[in-house]
Amino acid sequence: MLQRDDIDAVIVDAPSRMHRDVITAAARAGKHIFTEKVLAPTLKEVNEIIAEVEQSGVKSGAIGIVDAGFVNSFSPFTIEIHGTEGTLMYGTPDEKLVLRTSCGDKSLAEGWNVQSLPADRESAFHQWVNHILSNTTADENWRPLPFQPATTERYVWMGSRSKDLNME
Structure with a gap:
């Protein structure tokens, strides 16, 4: 699905433990990325995501490398x-x-x-x-x-x- 030309952007709604794999795949496909907070469970994975996004040429988001929403219903x-x-x-x-x-x-x-x-x-x-x-x-x-x-x-x-x- 990420290879489709009629898809410009991806909203990542996967569990945080899967964010690195999903986001880096979207970045390699050149898609804009919006994800839920937490970007990734470890700093190592965050750095891997950022490196892949930068290497893939995906533009930085409105506030950061990828846009992340805050999804805590009790906050x-x-x-x-x-x-x-x-x-x-x-x-x-x-x-x-x-x-x-x-x-x-x-x-x-x-x-x-x-x-x-x-x-x-x-x-x-x-x-x-x-x-x-x-x-x-x-x-x-x-x-x-x-x-x-x-x-x-x-x-x-x-x-x-x-x-x-x-x-x-």
Whole structure:
């Protein structure tokens, strides 16, 4: 099925222990990939997935090498990004974006800081589809502002295309 020309993308809904095999097969077939969190159960498998995706020339996702959704029905958070300078989480049903970082303003390290959200933001799925249609990479979808101490405005969303794609 992965060899079919009429299939552009794959949603990986397999158990995490199978992600490496399924995702690398999709990458070798040149398909865009969306998977559930956890990407893989071990760092070794994550690195194997990333290497195969890069070697196969599959473009990076909206946020990372492959897009991953947060699928814990008991957690209020639907997107979770951990980095060297802090953690960013978006959650429902309250639709809050919260940030904690040790970089820059010390008050941002003291606890979770609620960030304002654009009213016309897209769902993770719509962002993934837009990434495929636009043939963009992660750094083309999100861009850091010029170097400055970390603030609540450190990252800027590049825009919304759901209206242009009639995907609302």
